[in-house]
Amino acid sequence: MRRIRYQEIADELRGRVAEMAPGSLLPSESEMSTEFEASRVTIRRALELMRDDGVIDARQGFGWFVATDPVPQRLERLGTIEAQLGASGLDAVRRVIEFSFETPPPHVRRVLGTGKVLRVKRLNLADGEPFAVVTVWCPARLGQRLSMDDVESHPFHELLDVELRGATQTIGAAIAEPDDAELLRVPTGAPLLKCGRVTTDAAGRPVLMSEHVFPAHRTEFVVELPYDQPSVTPAGLRLVE
Amino acid sequence: MRRIRYQEIADELRGRVAEMAPGSLLPSESEMSTEFEASRVTIRRALELMRDDGVIDARQGFGWFVATDPVPQRLERLGTIEAQLGASGLDAVRRVIEFSFETPPPHVRRVLGTGKVLRVKRLNLADGEPFAVVTVWCPARLGQRLSMDDVESHPFHELLDVELRGATQTIGAAIAEPDDAELLRVPTGAPLLKCGRVTTDAAGRPVLMSEHVFPAHRTEFVVELPYDQPSVTPAGLRLVE
DNA sequence: CCATCGACTTGTATTATAGTTGTCTACATG
DNA sequence: CATGTAGACAACTATAATACAAGTCGATGG
Incomplete structure (x- = not known):
């Protein structure tokens, strides 16, 4: 079964993010780019996918971070x-x-x-x-x-x-x-x-x-x-x- | 009764698709063409047959994928x-x-x-x-x-x-x-x-x-x-x- | 204290390429 | 005439590679 790369990456990242504290910083796009051996564009698509889900967010010049979860248990x-x-x-x-x-x-x-x-x-x-x-x-x-x-x-x-x-x-x-x-x-x-x-x-x-x-x-x-x-x-x- | 080739192929594919998650990609037409030892046109006819049934769908330049169930309104x-x-x-x-x-x-x-x-x-x-x-x-x-x-x-x-x-x-x-x-x-x-x-x-x-x-x-x-x-x-x- | 600089980040383009579907023509077979 | 094969080309997509603008943050020096 073929899969789309950025979806794979998003899936992997979702797993990691789930274990991270809200507000903590993700590695930079470039770092992830080398780690996943994918271009920065691809990494970004995965991240943007997750942003649409409200899981993470980004600030220009700062980085990607785990969204502060608005939904307490x-x-x-x-x-x-x-x-x-x-x-x-x-x-x-x-x-x-x-x-x-x-x-x-x-x-x-x-x-x-x-x-x-x-x-x-x-x-x-x-x-x-x-x-x-x-x-x-x-x-x-x-x-x-x-x-x-x-x-x-x-x-x-x-x-x-x-x-x-x-x-x-x-x-x-x-x-x-x-x-x-x-x-x-x-x-x-x-x-x-x-x-x-x-x-x-x-x-x-x-x-x-x-x-x-x-x-x-x-x-x-x-x-x-x-x-x-x-x-x-x-x-x-x-x-x- | 003799069956038509593209119908045979469609039947086989239907079985596979039933086991696949909605949204996942099928192999490309060319790959299937070599696998089934049929021309790309024949593969396409099988795929189009299934598309008419709403089982799968395709996007140009992207590929064939298992159709997602219509989201209930x-x-x-x-x-x-x-x-x-x-x-x-x-x-x-x-x-x-x-x-x-x-x-x-x-x-x-x-x-x-x-x-x-x-x-x-x-x-x-x-x-x-x-x-x-x-x-x-x-x-x-x-x-x-x-x-x-x-x-x-x-x-x-x-x-x-x-x-x-x-x-x-x-x-x-x-x-x-x-x-x-x-x-x-x-x-x-x-x-x-x-x-x-x-x-x-x-x-x-x-x-x-x-x-x-x-x-x-x-x-x-x-x-x-x-x-x-x-x-x-x-x-x-x-x-x- | 404050302004400036530099190293880092995300945001947003552009170009290139391999691989895919969409569509057509030409031809073979029963 | 329906069905299948073979091939070619256009249009589209995901991804790569690169470049540059713009924001962040800490260090530096006045």
């Missing part, structure tokens, strides 16, 4: 299902079903890239009743030091050492395959709500991919559709009796 | 599914299945009150393919002067003489009953996305209630979860292949 807002359950007075329990490092299937590879990934499949229970099967994929690099205990006792975004920015979620429907049906204690062929979520870090790169499967008879999504202005009404997953 | 206003389809270049057609004034069923009465209602059941088609069964209830008072032609050719909120404010939508899953299955041309028991919507007027009173049923294999909802806004902003309905 507000991400808890992204919210886990557990938090919503906790708010409704139910106690949520996770049980790890599968935990393995492996090469990603195509639909994951398209998002996270070709490197190895950690796949964790968990069953979520509310008051002892199973209500969700969640599969999470994350790059092996990020999941390297995670144990089964870790993922059983914490939501994933608390375990990763990256700052998350947001997510895109798709909501669809499917019917229960035998394995998920057994886990959720519903008959095979029962309707399921199936949500795919791609979570991105502060640089906008996808770092987590997950698939949530809910039995339709217990769950539904509630969405507020404002007419004139985007509302601040929180919405989310609601358990129906 | 955000729905800041209360849009209709038809508008979203129109924006994606599909022509949407409505067909009225049922049209009657009647006393509302309990779940509608709870929202709209006890008065008589107009119930309209419509089948929506995109490019001739059925993709949604929509049932709308509105108070008889508001629907009094509507004809079947009206509701077949216009979305409901254009017909009512009230100012709408917003809506609350629930998204759930179900399996297809025989009647809806036949309309949507899916087997009975197939998974469906089932959305209920309550639309309110400027005064906050509910004026419309509707139920949208989509075949799950063609549709899914896309939701953006931004970092700074805890709300779940609906991004709209997206057709999946």
Whole structure:
């Protein structure tokens, strides 16, 4: 697969910048030029790409520096299902079903890239009743030091050492395959709500991919559709009796 | 049956492209030409075939690359599914299945009150393919002067003489009953996305209630979860292949 | 204290080149 | 006549190499 040079460089730099303190200085364009064996123009394109993402910025005569991050860890807002359950007075329990490092299937590879990934499949229970099967994929690099205990006792975004920015979620429907049906204690062929979520870090790169499967008879999504202005009404997953 | 060379090549390439990340570059036409032992023209015909399908695209002087999925547009206003389809270049057609004034069923009465209602059941088609069964209830008072032609050719909120404010939508899953299955041309028991919507007027009173049923294999909802806004902003309905 | 200088940086051009797609013509094959 | 091969050329792209303007910062010297 062919790649564009300046994108490669940008990717490499993104990794480095992620480890640097906001405000710290990057090497000069010329230095990078010799290091990457690319012309200054190419280096600049990579840097400008990142500037467009708001990751870094530059001042003429001064240099390129890591942008002071305007977004403090507000991400808890992204919210886990557990938090919503906790708010409704139910106690949520996770049980790890599968935990393995492996090469990603195509639909994951398209998002996270070709490197190895950690796949964790968990069953979520509310008051002892199973209500969700969640599969999470994350790059092996990020999941390297995670144990089964870790993922059983914490939501994933608390375990990763990256700052998350947001997510895109798709909501669809499917019917229960035998394995998920057994886990959720519903008959095979029962309707399921199936949500795919791609979570991105502060640089906008996808770092987590997950698939949530809910039995339709217990769950539904509630969405507020404002007419004139985007509302601040929180919405989310609601358990129906 | 003997297959045409460029179709063979296109088939092979389709398989490869499916495994590649959107945006990544294919080998150059010349490289493929030597690999497949076919002339550049033949390779081009295969590539152009795939471009027509929207799988890949090319820029002169740059190369062929895997097409990125169309970014789902955000729905800041209360849009209709038809508008979203129109924006994606599909022509949407409505067909009225049922049209009657009647006393509302309990779940509608709870929202709209006890008065008589107009119930309209419509089948929506995109490019001739059925993709949604929509049932709308509105108070008889508001629907009094509507004809079947009206509701077949216009979305409901254009017909009512009230100012709408917003809506609350629930998204759930179900399996297809025989009647809806036949309309949507899916087997009975197939998974469906089932959305209920309550639309309110400027005064906050509910004026419309509707139920949208989509075949799950063609549709899914896309939701953006931004970092700074805890709300779940609906991004709209997206057709999946 | 302050002005100036020089070494460094980014910002912005220009030119050149190898490699790519877009398009055409001419010809062969069944 | 549809399909395939072979070749040529134009237009475009990413990248390299180079040059110069303009901003930053510290050292120097008055």
